[in-house]
Amino acid sequence: MTNKRSLVDVINPEIRDFLVEMGAEDIYKCYQCGKCSSICPWFQVGTYDFPIFRLSLETALGMVASSEDKKELEEEVDKLYRCVGCEACVDQCPHGINIPNILRAARRLLVDFGSYPDILKSIVQKIHDVGNPLGEEREKRSDWAKQLNVPNFQPGIEYLYFACCIPSYDPRVQNVAQATVRILQKSGCSFGILGVQENCCGEAIRRIGAEKVFKEVTKANISSFESAGVEKILVTSPHCYTSFKNDYPEFGANFEVFHITQYFSGLIEKGKIQPIKRFDKKVVYHDPCNLGRQNGIYEEPRNILRNIPGLELLEVENFNRSLSVCCGAGSGALWMEWEKDERIGDIRINQLVDTGAEIIAVACPYCLQMFEETIKSMELNIEVMDVAEILWESIG
Amino acid sequence: MDIIVCIKRVPQTAEAKVEIESSGKDIVKDRLTFDINESDTYALEEAVLLKEKFGGTITVISLGCSDADDTLRIALAKGADTAIRIKAEDFDELDGYKTAQLLSAVIKDIHFDVIFTGCIATDDAYSQIGATLAELLGIPHATLVTNIEVIDSISHVHRELEGGLQEHIEIFLPALFTIQTGINVPRYASLIAIKRAAGKEIKLVGQNEISKDQLLLNTQIEELFIPPVAKQVKIITGSPGEVSEELAGIIREKGLI
Ligand code: SF4
Numbered sequence: 171m172t173n174k175r176s177l178v179d180v181i182n183p184e185i186r187d188f189l190v191e192m193g194a195e196d197i198y199k200c201y202q203c204g205k206c207s208s209i210c211p212w213f214q215v216g217t218y219d220f221p222i223f224r225l226s227l228e229t230a231l232g233m234v235a236s237s238e239d240k241k242e243l244e245e246e247v248d249k250l251y252r253c254v255g256c257e258a259c260v261d262q263c264p265h266g267i268n269i270p271n272i273l274r275a276a277r278r279l280l281v282d283f284g285s286y287p288d289i290l291k292s293i294v295q296k297i298h299d300v301g302n303p304l305g306e307e308r309e310k311r312s313d314w315a316k317q318l319n320v321p322n323f324q325p326g327i328e329y330l331y332f333a334c335c336i337p338s339y340d341p342r343v344q345n346v347a348q349a350t351v352r353i354l355q356k357s358g359c360s361f362g363i364l365g366v367q368e369n370c371c372g373e374a375i376r377r378i379g380a381e382k383v384f385k386e387v388t389k390a391n392i393s394s395f396e397s398a399g400v401e402k403i404l405v406t407s408p409h410c411y412t413s414f415k416n417d418y419p420e421f422g423a424n425f426e427v428f429h430i431t432q433y434f435s436g437l438i439e440k441g442k443i444q445p446i447k448r449f450d451k452k453v454v455y456h457d458p459c460n461l462g463r464q465n466g467i468y469e470e471p472r473n474i475l476r477n478i479p480g481l482e483l484l485e486v487e488n489f490n491r492s493l494s495v496c497c498g499a500g501s502g503a504l505w506m507e508w509e510k511d512e513r514i515g516d517i518r519i520n521q522l523v524d525t526g527a528e529i530i531a532v533a534c535p536y537c538l539q540m541f542e543e544t545i546k547s548m549e550l551n552i553e554v555m556d557v558a559e560i561l562w563e564s565i566g
Numbered sequence: 567m568d569i570i571v572c573i574k575r576v577p578q579t580a581e582a583k584v585e586i587e588s589s590g591k592d593i594v595k596d597r598l599t600f601d602i603n604e605s606d607t608y609a610l611e612e613a614v615l616l617k618e619k620f621g622g623t624i625t626v627i628s629l630g631c632s633d634a635d636d637t638l639r640i641a642l643a644k645g646a647d648t649a650i651r652i653k654a655e656d657f658d659e660l661d662g663y664k665t666a667q668l669l670s671a672v673i674k675d676i677h678f679d680v681i682f683t684g685c686i687a688t689d690d691a692y693s694q695i696g697a698t699l700a701e702l703l704g705i706p707h708a709t710l711v712t713n714i715e716v717i718d719s720i721s722h723v724h725r726e727l728e729g730g731l732q733e734h735i736e737i738f739l740p741a742l743f744t745i746q747t748g749i750n751v752p753r754y755a756s757l758i759a760i761k762r763a764a765g766k767e768i769k770l771v772g773q774n775e776i777s778k779d780q781l782l783l784n785t786q787i788e789e790l791f792i793p794p795v796a797k798q799v800k801i802i803t804g805s806p807g808e809v810s811e812e813l814a815g816i817i818r819e820k821g822l823i
C-alpha cells in the first residue's frame with residue numbers, strides 16, 4: 171500500500187465486509203503489536219518490505235488489493251502472494267490471529283476474477299485437469315511403483331499410502347516414495363495405493379485461493395477413498411497431512427491420517443524395523459512448517475534419525491521446532507519466481523549449512539525440491555535427503 | 567471514445583485430455599474449466615488503455631449461455647462499463663457467420679468508435695468473427711493487431727505478418743481490430759472493482775430483441791475427431807547385429823530399397 175492516496179479516500183467498509191464474508195473475520199482481534207512481523211520469514215529476508223502486521227488493519231479499512239492504478243495493483247497482488255503460509259505468525263500472535271487466512275480471503279476473490287499470477291493459474295488448471303501440479307498424465311501416477319509390486323488398495327488392506335504428486339512424478343523425488351514403500355514392505359505393513367484414482371490433495375490450491383477447484387478435487391478424493399474402503403492413510407507430504415486431517419473433515423471425511431515419520435517411528439519403537447547399517451554423516455533436520463508448527467510433529471522424525479547408527483543429528487539453534495523457518499515453498503510459493511535476493515529459501519539454507527551438516531534431512535517433498543533448487547542456484551555443497559531415504563539406507 | 571469489446575468464454579484444454587462427445591460434433595466439456603478466451607483478454611486491456619487515454623465507455627458483449635455472465639463480470643471488474651450477453655440458448659446452432667450476425671444486430675444500435683475482438687478463439691479457431699462483423703457493419707478492419715495508436719480519428723496500426731514482418735497501416739475510425747496476444751499486459755481486477763462488478767446488471771438480449779428469421783448458418787460441423795497418430799516411433803533394441811537385421815527388415819518391408 172503506498173501512501174500517495176489520502177487515508178479517507180481509500181477506506182472502504184464494503185471491501186472490509188466483503189473480505190470478512192470470505193473468511194477474514196480475525197481482523198478485529200488485531201491490536202497492532204507487530205509480533206507477527208518480527209517472526210515472518212520476510213523480515214529475515216530483509217530486502218522485501220512485508221510488514222504483515224499492517225495487513226489486519228489494512229483489511230479492516232478495506233485497503234487490500236484495492237488500488238485502481240494498474241502498476242500499484244500489481245504490486246499489491248504480488249504482496250498478497252508473498253505469504254508462504256508458514257504460520258510462524260499464527261504461532262506467535264498473542265491473539266491467535268490467522269494471518270494467512272485473512273490473506274486467503276482476498277486471494278479467493280482475486281482468483282474468482284482471474285486476477286492472480288499466471289503461473290499459479292496454470293498450477294490450478296493442471297490440478298483440475300490432470301490431478302497434479304506438474305501437468306503429468308493421470309495414467310502415469312503410479313509408474314513410480316511399477317517395479318515394487320505394490321497392490322492397489324482394496325477392502326481388507328489396512329493403510330492407503332498416498333505418495334503426493336511430487337514423489338509420484340518427479341524423477342528425483344520418486345526415490346522418496348520408493349524408499350518408503352520398501353520400508354513398509356520390510357515391516358510387513360498391509361498397504362496399497364490408489365494410483366490413477368488419486369488427485370492432488372489440493373492443499374496448495376486452497377491456499378492460493380482457488381477454493382472452487384479445491385472443493386472439486388477434495389470431493390473427488392473423498393469419494394474415491396471412501397468407495398475403495400479407505401479408513402487409514404499414510405502420507406509422505408505434510409501438506410497432504412494437513413489436507414486430509416484438517417481440511418477434508420469440513421467435507422464430511424473422517425480418515426485416520428498418519429505422517430510417514432509417525433508411522434516409521436512407531437515401527438522402530440515396536441522393533442518391527444531395525445536401522446542397523448551405519449550412516450556416518452552429520453545430518454541437520456529441518457522442521458517443515460506443515461509438519462511441525464502446524465501439526466505438532468517434532469519428535470518422530472528426530473526419533474528415526476537418532477536411531478540410525480553413526481548418524482550425528484544436528485539442530486539449527488534458535489530456529490528449529492516451532493521457530494523453524496519456512497523453506498519458502500508453501501501456499502503456492504514453490505512455483506513463484508522472485509528476485510535473487512528476495513528468497514526465503516536462501517535464508518533457510520544458510521542457517522542449515524551453518525550447522526556444519528553434510529546432509530539436510532527433510533520430511534516434506536516441497537522442502538526437498540525447494541532446497542535442491544536453492545542449493546543449485548547458490549552453488550552450495552550440501553545434500554538433501556528425505557528421512558525415509560536415510561532410514562532405508564540404514565535398513566536396506 | 568466509445569469502445570466495444572467482443573469476448574468469448576472458452577473451455578481450457580491446454581492441460582486437459584480432450585474427448586469427443588457421443589454426437590461426434592463437440593468435445594466433452596463437463597470436466598473442463600472455462601475462462602475468457604486468451605486474445606480477448608488483450609482486446610479488453612487495449613480497450614481499457616484507450617479509455618484511460620481518451621475517456622469514453624467500454625461495452626463488452628458475449629454470445630453465450632448463462633455461464634458467460636461470469637466472464638462478462640470479470641470484464642466489468644477489469645474496466646468495462648456495460649455488459650451485454652446475447653443468449654446463445656435462444657439461437658440454436660451457431661457458426662462464425664451467425665455469431666457475427668448476432669453481434670452486429672446488437673452493435674448497430676450502440677454508438678462506437680472502435681470495436682475490438684480477440685484475433686482467434688482458442689476453442690474453434692475460426693478467426694472469422696472480426697472480419698465478418700466489420701463487413702456486416704460496413705466499417706474497415708485490421709486483423710492480428712500488435713500495436714495501435716489513435717491520433718485525431720485515425721488509427722495507426724501494426725499488424726503481424728508471417729516471418730516476423732510487421733505491416734503499418736492507417737485506418738479511419740470507426741473501425742474494428744482483432745487483437746493479437748502480447749500487445750499489452752492484461753491487468754488484474756482490484757477488489758473495489760470486483761465488488762462493483764458483482765453488483766452490476768448484465769443486459770440480456772435474446773430472440774425477443776433479435777429476429778431469428780434472417781439469421782443464416784453458413785457452416786455445419788460434420789465430424790470432430792482426434793487425428794490418428796501420423797508418425798510412429800519404433801525403438802529397436804538388442805545387439806548391433808539384431809538391431810541392423812531388424813532395421814533392414816523394416817526398410818525392405820516398406821519398399822524403401
Ligand atoms: S501478532 Fe497478532 S495482534 Fe500482533 S500485530 Fe500481528 S496479527 Fe495483530
Ligand code: SF4
Pocket residue numbers: 206209210211212222252253254255256257258259260269270
Ligand atoms: S504465514 Fe509465514 S509468510 Fe505468511 S505472514 Fe505469517 S509468518 Fe509471514
